[in-house]
Amino acid sequence: MSYDRLTHPLVRENGVLRRATWEEALDRAAEGFRRNVAEHGPDSFAMLSCARSTNEMNYVGQKFARVVMGTNNVDSCNRTCHAPSVAGLSAVFGSGGGTSSYQEVEDTDVIVMWGSAARNAHPIFFQHVLKGIHNGARMFAVDPRRTGTAQWADLWLGLNVGTDIPLAHAVAREIIHAGLHNEAFIERATTGFEEFRESVEPWTLGVAEQVTGVPADAIRELAHAYARADRAQLCWTLGITEHHNATDNVRALINLSLLTGHVGRYGSGLSPLRGQNNVQGGGDMGAIPNRLPGFQDILDPGIRTAFEQAWGAPIQPRYGYNLTQMLEAMGEGHVTTCYLIGENPVQSEADSLACVKRLSMLDHLVVQDIFLTKTAQMADVVLPASAAWCEADGTFTNSERRVQRVRKALDPPGEARDDIEILCELARRLGHDWHYDGAEQVWDELRSVSPVHRGMTYPRLDEHQGIQWPCFTEDTLEPPYLHARLWETDPVKRGEPAPFALLRHSPPVDLLDEEYPLRLTTGRRLDSYNTGVQSSGFASPLRRGETIELCPEDAERLGVVAGEEVRISSRRGSVIAPVYIDPALRPGLVFMTFHFPDEVDTNALTIEATCPIAGTAEFKAAAVRVEKLVKVG
């Protein structure tokens, strides 16, 4: 189905949403926030900020949560995709961004695409990969499915879902045993190598083959190619992060870069690819519970003081709830009011039924969006917003940390308003007389509090077609890659060493058994996007609706044919979808997207087993069974 844009505010009256004026809607929204905070304290408020909105909106949004509402409970859908990357990278290097830039992929020698179907999910990034391949780089693809990405690889390793750590450990052990690890780098720039070496020792190629299903020779080839390369890029996407132990997965990959010195140099680095246009920027702007704008730690008193002075308000000296914790807190009654800006958790969260239940327990829910999404339909107040990318001015930050200008090309429909304007209206109603003369003024305020963005004036962003952070001054540019410091010979300049992580293999939580014998994994298709709200608006000739994708062998065993509707059941729910036969799968492995939740709610099947560090859910591994529908009569 296709959605119509929201053109006027809505408020709930007698259980149904009706049209309202802006005044009424804004008053109702502000009143509800005030009431709940008055009754239960500031931490009863939670905000989900929009990863598709501008940096400027995210900056104002998190400032709203922290200054107006007095809480650090602000998060974004970052949680459902890349929070583990941020958590893993910042734990090792002190900064959560990918370390390399796209151009470096073209100039590198080995590219490892681990759990990344970039050919379809990040097509233009993949064009840079293809340039690299055409320039002579060897590409390795690690993915349970032989995706379009894998078909371009020099070697595809089809591992079992959720066995990334064993594979990474076996690669590490092989590198060490072959004497290919970079001892000088390890000694100078890392800690914990000896313990790490011991921790991977059990993961011989043979053991890894047993666990991952990947032939030992292929693991050896990957290990040697990665370690021997002069430059190597390690790229990953949701295949790594949508697991219950996602942060561990990320750390397992980072370990490989530390072992070989493939970080902090031109052409060698780590690239998590972001799933939403501004998921990087949302975090950079502080729309996350533990960081202030510019990726600055809330627990650091000096930083807090600087912000308190700049903002003229106290900042709570503790981390707020992340999305997962927010949802739990809703269930437990600790969070009673919520402000969702451009987020659709009802359809994007794993175990969607549980999510609906928790949101329905709120006293006051305000949703600001461009569509009346399933989540918006549960709201008390619905505020129609502008589409950031074409109806607002501002900036986005992409996966290579490049801050780029967003420019207004269209007027929003009907009465829809700019996000920042709405936030300011609400702030004013809650006693903070905020006003910004356009996005540039917001950006200049952000620049004054965030050193890594300080040099990026709007004119400079225009001039350079975007600038990668960090950019400390208005007349310098930094290298396109991060962490060159690790290669410094002077220990002072080198700074904090990067720690190896000691990790344990933890198989997917949703175990396979006789009742649920098939491993369901999920992903994206080229022409569709997330919950399909945006992508349903154009007539893609490629679109074929939701299907359950089976390998030819499983289809034959189940006695089903292409196009036939079947029931797919997990321990949590069941859905009906037509069969699509995909030779890229192997027996026991089935695939669905989550692009068509209105027709087939794939997330009724997925498990809400979350990463304890980053809070992402295990979308990539559910246990299901597929049954032929029995015709009645």
Place this chain on the structure above:
Amino acid sequence: MDLRFRDAEPTAEEREAVDALLGPPATAWEGGRRTETDLRVAARPESARDLLLPALHAVNDRVGWISEGALDYICRRLTVPPAEAYGVATFYALLSVKPRPPRVLHVCTDLACQAKGADAVRRRVEERLGPPGQSWQPSPCLGLCERAPAALALEAGSPPTADVYGPVLPEQVTDGLWTDLPATAGPSSNGAAGGSRGEDPRAGDTGEPPAEAAVPQAGQDGLVLLRRIGVADPASLDGYRADGGYAALRRAFRLGPAGVIREVLESGLVGRGGAAFPTGRKWDATARQPDHPHYLVCNADESEPGTFKDRVIMEGDPYALVEAMTIAAYATGCAKGYLYIRGEYPRAIRRLEHAIATARARGLLGTGILGHAFDFDIELRRGAGAYICGEETAIFNSIEGFRGEPRSKPPFPVEKGLFGKPTVVNNVETLVNVLPILEHGAQAYAAIGTEASTGTKLFCVSGNVARPGIYELPFGATLRDLMDLANPVGEPRAVLLGGAAGAFVTDLDIPLTFEGTRQAGATLGSGVVLVLDDSVDLKAMLLRIAEFFRDESCGQCVPCRVGTVRQEEALHRLSERVDERDLLLLREVGQTMRDASICGLGQTAWNAVESAIDRLGVYR
């Protein structure tokens, strides 16, 4: 590559034809059965794009046409995008992507045959077999000009067969002609795998006259390049050696690569393909290239209308070409040579396959040739009906499995040629000249001919003469000398020198040298001497030339793609009614084709027409 295939499946026969060339598929991802390993690990297959044309041939040879299922299967096997393979398959006249009967008759309608009544044959065939496109099609020059008018029947099957007819008299065109005659012999299944190794290459010659029948001088004293034609057995390596074969290679080894190049430079040998570039300089430039490997390409895609000399050499003295290629490779540092023979030459292909296989068996190809630290082998590739593939860079694209479109120069082949590597390209006649140079020395060779045109030259005489065929004369003989040998029938009105890309001349005292023809505003080109008497309709000849270029234009550049069409349209109008505006238009379009086309095809497409207007006054 993430190729997308449609759901077409190959038939068992198509699959078998492809597998016979490529071997069975290595993995499920290349069209084999799915195994457990395939579903766990997959490595990028070695690039085999250059086997695309042989694979298309394999199917076309077996079934007669290339179905969607067959094309998809080939693409899976070779990791080639189907849209590109389709573009390649539709580039060649001998390949069909539409169903057609296995046996297709190719009726030559080109210049030499037209001068000898091909129109009547064509009309007769059309009456009998219906409109062209299915069981027959009109064909550009088949290189059987001494037997004009000629026809070639290719029949798909296992093995495929080929029958050559000529001269065909219209009254012989009966229903039975193409079906009742015993199938004789065919091209081998492919050029890549050397399918007919060791078979008697004379098998299947039933009904076709021997190569020496095309050489009126055969057996005479004083011949150099043609000396073995009709004398030595083309199927016998021993015979070749007994007749002086491989003496030149031995001398080459004594001289060393630089010495060979010096000999060739001093001999004054220039290329016989039409451009007359000094062969020694080309070799020297290639030999000096630091990039490796170097490749040798022998251009045997002899397709200039009226040309058949290379065919006669290949059919009558195939080992000479093998030896000459070996010497060229030794001099220029090539370990691999490609011999690209046009697809319309089934007997030449068969003979060379046999010669290569026996030379290889005797250690004259392969590793450590004659005990020297020199490795060289020859891969034979078959063209598939495209004149443009005789262009020196188009031939690379064709071998590499792309459309046979010429490349932009510079870079020149000596720098970036086949597979982007330094490549020396020579045609057959040029290469075999190397043998007498080495056997007798550069000085002796240079003593023959004139100062600027050394050695002997082969001429392809056809048209209104009593003794058509290949003649060998020292450079310096006049056109009249040649005509006296060939014995014109009737009063010659004009001679087309150099083929469709050449020019009409009327002066019989032109010396047949590079400089002499150039001075006369003509060209030796590929050595075509097409004699036309008063009985020939010149306007029809010009229309055929225009049609030829329009048909054979690859379509890459605008001046040639559209210009050849406009030229043909204007000639049609002119043959009805002479209009000065059309003559001006021809000149303007002609000049633009000459100035602005990418390659020699477009650059020369107006030559013959221009000379006919200016010298013969055709539209006066």
Place this chain on the structure above:
Amino acid sequence: MIPLQPPRRLVDVEVDGESVRVPEGSTILDACTAAGKDVPTLCYGDTLTPKNACRVCVVEVEGSRTLAPACSRKVEPGMTVGTDTERARHSRKVVLELLGSSVDLSTTPRAAEWIEEYGAEPGRFGADAATVEQPAKVDNELYVRDYAKCILCYKCVDACGDQWQNTFAIGVAGRGFDATISTEFDAPLTDSACVYCGNCVEVCPTGALSFKTEFDMRAAGTWDESRQTETTTICSYCGVGCNLTLHVQDNKIVKVTSPHDNPVTHGNLCVKGRFGFGYV
């Protein structure tokens, strides 16, 4: 450190009697641009390897037997180039006549201007001159292939192929005047490898490939570039950060392009960025 390219040597060439200094490896076209000469081009694309197929950019190079395509021929020290000689102008005129008489150039930017400038008369070949006229192929909702406007410049094939998209949905099929841009067996796009990135539309120099929105508006007579604004912003889908230039008429997006010099996209987009704007 970021590896820097070593500085390129400079080469002196003469263009129309004027001395120009350009980096080694530059094309004649680069030198002409540096000298301020306006040499017409059609098949040249700033993001693609020159195919030099159209030959409208030919110039006279001293000592060269034939004219040289400015877009692809590299400069050599001491080269003397004439962009406006009688020979060069003649070939350009005839090439424009050949194209104008066989292809519908009505939506080719600057074609009419050049035809006038060079005094080309495409009509001189008569009413019966062969053309590539054929009905437009409308087989999907996103973009249209109107091959009556195709000059066979190969740019769409190169953009779809190994120069950018690497999808290889289209190739050149057939030969000579009958050559066309085609999928395998001329299948409809919906049955081909096409992924609707529209990168072919981006590089098409004649309007043979166009957004369905543009095609329909042109048919309805409502397409009016003078009323359109172009705004470059960032795509709203994944996190790669592709730059989109939105062409807006009457507050509606009618076409999407991408800046060719952008370090993220180099002018390329995917189906979502190019066509996924319907929801706003």
